[in-house]
Amino acid sequence: MPLLMRYTGVIGADTSSSVPVSNMDLMPTLLEYAGVKHSEGLSAVSLRPLIEGSQTAQRDVFCELDGMNDPNHWIYWNAPRTDLRAVYRENWKYIHHVGRPAEDELYQLNATSIYETTNLLTSEPVVAQDLYRAILSNFSLWKNALPFIAR
Incomplete structure (x- = not known):
């Protein structure tokens, strides 16, 4: 940040x-x-x-977004959601779309791609797999450490 x-x-x-x-x-x-x-x-x-x-x-910096897809939905907790988890490592950013892995994204953050326009997920499979594993590991620990609160 x-x-x-x-x-x-x-x-x-x-x-x-x-x-x-x-x-x-x-x-x-x-x-x-x-x-x-x-x-x-x-x-x-x-x-x-x-x-x-x-x-x-x-070090790896992790973040999570639990976002609402429809801001006009009248019941917040029943609205369609977008759950994203991401990791920043050195000059890489991996975004995992929870439940929709085909939409995952990998960007190399440097002067030529500061706007994250080129998804490198398929062209950098080793980096992608390493960062994806880091996300799974980090958030599995997090989910086990805190109680689940149903919507």
Whole structure:
């Protein structure tokens, strides 16, 4: 996600990074800067090493979208849905359409394809399979860790 931070005296005015981050990382980051210890076992990590320039390695960033297809549907939880799960790894983005794998997408995020117009799913099968497995692994853990809430 795009992120802007300001911390006078700590973060330089011209500091930037292209490493993807997750909004979940904000809590441990702010807690660490405040000197407050946070709980172990969080999937989020502090961005402090990245902000201060001691970390350049990337990790997978996962996201999920449970979207409504028909915003005019009068009962929200009965409306047709689009469930998407995605992973960002280095300069790749894989989007999994839950229940509709034929619609899955793979993009190489670089200066020539910033608008995600060329789906590389079939031309990059090794990358696609690796990222798809990462999505299955990550979200199977997530679904087992939290209770299911029926609509």
